Amino acid sequence: MTTEPNAEMSQIHDRMPVLLPRESWERFLDPAVTDPNEIEPMSIPLPNGSLTMQAVSKVVIHVRNETPECVEPVKVGYPQ
Helix, strand or coil, X not given: CEECCCXXXXXXXXXXXXXXXHHHHHXXXXXXXXXXXXXXXXXXXXXXXXXXXCCECXXXXXXXXXXXXXXXXXXXXXXX
């Protein structure tokens, strides 16, 4: 699930993943909840400063790539 980006993320993308706090997991996963309007309020961007951004290799562009290189930091401006 994605949502609109917070101010930090909006600098690099037009959406961001919904990251649910632990206290929301039970309600979100409850099979008795069938109305999307009950879940929608959980789909909000994280506050600015909640995530750490790190440049990664362009290897992550291709879904078939599942290697450690996908999460290894790279220097900004360094050929990827």
